[in-house]
Amino acid sequence: MSAPSSLSVAPSDTYPKLSSLPIIDISPYLETGNHHKRISTSAALHAACLEYGFFYLDISKYVDPEEPAELTRLAREFFALPEDEKARIALRNEDGARGYARLKENVTNGKADNHEGLDFYKPVEDPDKTKPLWGENQWPTVPGFREKYEVWVAKMKALGMIVIEAMAIGLGMEPEECEDLKSQVDDSFWVMRVIGYPPLPNDFEGFSCGAHKDYGCLTFLYADPTPGALEVFLQDPGHLVQTAPDLPPTENVETGVWIKADPIPGCVVCNIGEMWEIWTNGLYKSTLHRVIHKSANYRVSIPFFFEPNFNAIVKPLPAALRLTEGEPKKKGQVQKEYKPVVYGDFLLGKVTNNFDTAKGRYD
Numbered sequence: 001m002s003a004p005s006s007l008s009v010a011p012s013d014t015y016p017k018l019s020s021l022p023i024i025d026i027s028p029y030l031e032t033g034n035h036h037k038r039i040s041t042s043a044a045l046h047a048a049c050l051e052y053g054f055f056y057l058d059i060s061k062y063v064d065p066e067e068p069a070e071l072t073r074l075a076r077e078f079f080a081l082p083e084d085e086k087a088r089i090a091l092r093n094e095d096g097a098r099g100y101a102r103l104k105e106n107v108t109n110g111k112a113d114n115h116e117g118l119d120f121y122k123p124v125e126d127p128d129k130t131k132p133l134w135g136e137n138q139w140p141t142v143p144g145f146r147e148k149y150e151v152w153v154a155k156m157k158a159l160g161m162i163v164i165e166a167m168a169i170g171l172g173m174e175p176e177e178c179e180d181l182k183s184q185v186d187d188s189f190w191v192m193r194v195i196g197y198p199p200l201p202n203d204f205e206g207f208s209c210g211a212h213k214d215y216g217c218l219t220f221l222y223a224d225p226t227p228g229a230l231e232v233f234l235q236d237p238g239h240l241v242q243t244a245p246d247l248p249p250t251e252n253v254e255t256g257v258w259i260k261a262d263p264i265p266g267c268v269v270c271n272i273g274e275m276w277e278i279w280t281n282g283l284y285k286s287t288l289h290r291v292i293h294k295s296a297n298y299r300v301s302i303p304f305f306f307e308p309n310f311n312a313i314v315k316p317l318p319a320a321l322r323l324t325e326g327e328p329k330k331k332g333q334v335q336k337e338y339k340p341v342v343y344g345d346f347l348l349g350k351v352t353n354n355f356d357t358a359k360g361r362y363d
């Protein structure tokens with residue numbers, strides 16, 4: 001195990017931990033006015049990102065629950081097809097990233113994940129499937145699939161912009177700083193996964209989805225009502241935690257507990273990815289999570305990853321540096337700054353792993 005490059009005490013060491021994640025209502029940001037309610041939504045987002053990196057986002061005023069329920073029905077229809085039908089849109093037919101990944105094709109922390117999935121990315125101009133990520137999306141021929149999912153993508157992209165604005169206010173950003181942050185995500189290089197989980201056999205060498213941190217900006221996870229599948233890692237209060245963004249989860253030195261994050265009607269589970277660690281210079285942490293789906297049914301989840309623009313230069317935000325500048329430091333210690341990354345380069349590093357070495361998207 002390599003030594004962590006920087007250590008800090010978890011900010012939560014004086015607070016009791018919740019046994020479930022906070023629920024944050026985004027509705028004040030869906031209407032004009034509502035200044036006070038907006039401030040409390042933003043404050044709740046800030047607190048949740050400091051403490052958990054995970055929360056429930058109440059979007060019941062934004063989407064009709066029938067809409068994502070229909071998406072899971074369409075997904076089930078696709079996953080129920082014979083394997084050779086599904087293989088017609090296999091990842092390897094395209095750029096290696098867009099299309100169908102068969103059961104156990106995805107690998108996390110060196111172990112096969114017990115799920116199958118469909119991956120879609122933002123369409124690009126001048127597609128070229130010989131270039132990683134630069135191919136075309138492969139849509140199932142299940143009637144209505146593409147139309148319904150494209151409506152969902154548009155909604156989740158718009159939700160991403162709304163949550164970014166609310167988080168910017170939570171961080172105390174000036175209006176022009178807010179605009180600058182929005183300009184880094186307004187052409188989001190989004191990813192959507194449609195995941196199918198058969199029950200995890202008791203003797204399976206691995207997980208339904210192994211422990212990982214999401215690497216982008218904001219994940220909005222809609223899952224069918226199956227309980228007991230998604231788990232989120234909460235650090236033990238007062239323990240040393242790793243703050244370096246560049247080490248894989250297997251090398252983390254965190255200790256803590258796994259809590260269940262069961263679906264709540266009207267909410268998506270939302271978590272922040274590693275880009276937020278850089279933007280906030282380590283103030284917000286992206287949190288480990290995993291899936292262990294052992295009940296008898298076939299579970300479907302649809303994570304939408306609202307990511308920065310492909311060319312966005314992600315670096316510590318002045319508002320976050322203002323917040324961390326005042327933090328107590330040991331004598332002689334200077335504030336370290338996270339290195340900037342170009343989001344597209346960072347992402348290519350992740351998916352090229354997938355391609356060349358049969359490593360997973362989170363390895």
Ligand SMILES: O=C(O)CCC(=O)C(=O)O
Nearest residue numbers: 193195209230291301303
């Ligand atoms: O299926 C889930 O509940 C979570 C999936 C996930 O964490 C991911 O795809 O990044």
Ligand SMILES: [Fe+2]
Nearest residue numbers: 212213214289
């Ligand atoms: Fe994830």
